[in-house]
Amino acid sequence: MLYTKQNLAVVEGASKDENRPVLNGVLLDKSGETVATNGHVLFRVGKAITPDDEFPSTGQKATKPKDQIISASDIRDITTKIPKGRSIPILQHCQLIKNEKEDRAAFITTDLDAMTIHDCRLIEGPYPNYQASFDDLPKKPVFEIMIGNEVLEALVRFVKKAKYPDATISFKFYGPTRVITFDVGQNEGDQKVDGMLMPRRTNE
Numbered sequence: 193m194l195y196t197k198q199n200l201a202v203v204e205g206a207s208k209d210e211n212r213p214v215l216n217g218v219l220l221d222k223s224g225e226t227v228a229t230n231g232h233v234l235f236r237v238g239k240a241i242t243p244d245d246e247f248p249s250t251g252q253k254a255t256k257p258k259d260q261i262i263s264a265s266d267i268r269d270i271t272t273k274i275p276k277g278r279s280i281p282i283l284q285h286c287q288l289i290k291n292e293k294e295d296r297a298a299f300i301t302t303d304l305d306a307m308t309i310h311d312c313r314l315i316e317g318p319y320p321n322y323q324a325s326f327d328d329l330p331k332k333p334v335f336e337i338m339i340g341n342e343v344l345e346a347l348v349r350f351v352k353k354a355k356y357p358d359a360t361i362s363f364k365f366y367g368p369t370r371v372i373t374f375d376v377g378q379n380e381g382d383q384k385v386d387g388m389l390m391p392r393r394t395n396e
Contacts, residue, residue, distance in 0.1 A: 193244065213317065215231060335368035347374070354379060
């Protein structure tokens with residue numbers, strides 16, 4: 193099975209808490225999607241649409257995921273080996289290949305000049321039933337608010353500089369088209385740190 197760089201990006205949600213080893217990696221769900229969570233945030237990217245036979249021939253046998261958990265460090269290493277740029281879109285993938293070791297998984301990346309086989313460590317244990325949380329949601333949300341990527345990035349930069357990196361941010365929502373206020377509390381200089389976000393209008 194093929195995975196895109198976007199599939200691997202979920203690693204940003206993996207936990208760094210050594211007491212929760214199962215959350216220290218990325219789940220290769222048997223559906224083809226990838227998932228990572230630290231218990232507070234969960235990131236998920238769906239199955240890549242490109243079929244295996246479009247990947248350059250490497251002499252390796254492609255395989256399918258079996259609800260395996262790959263260590264975050266291995267996922268980050270694979271990401272660095274995927275060629276930069278988009279001149280050849282298929283090279284922006286890595287392929288899950290057969291590994292004879294039951295406690296390991298393997299991926300392959302290539303830039304056409306050379307290929308790299310990544311022997312990855314599997315994390316043992318059952319992954320949280322995240323799908324049940326999605327299934328338990330009401331069919332329709334109370335309301336939907338759209339916030340641009342650049343807005344969230346600016347918010348994180350501001351909070352890190354005005355208070356500290358691991359600050360807790362409190363959000364208050366007043367409606368689908370009303371401003372969203374946020375409060376970070378006091379910084380070390382006893383200054384109040386807060387502000388508001390302007391949501392984009394949603395389509396009715």
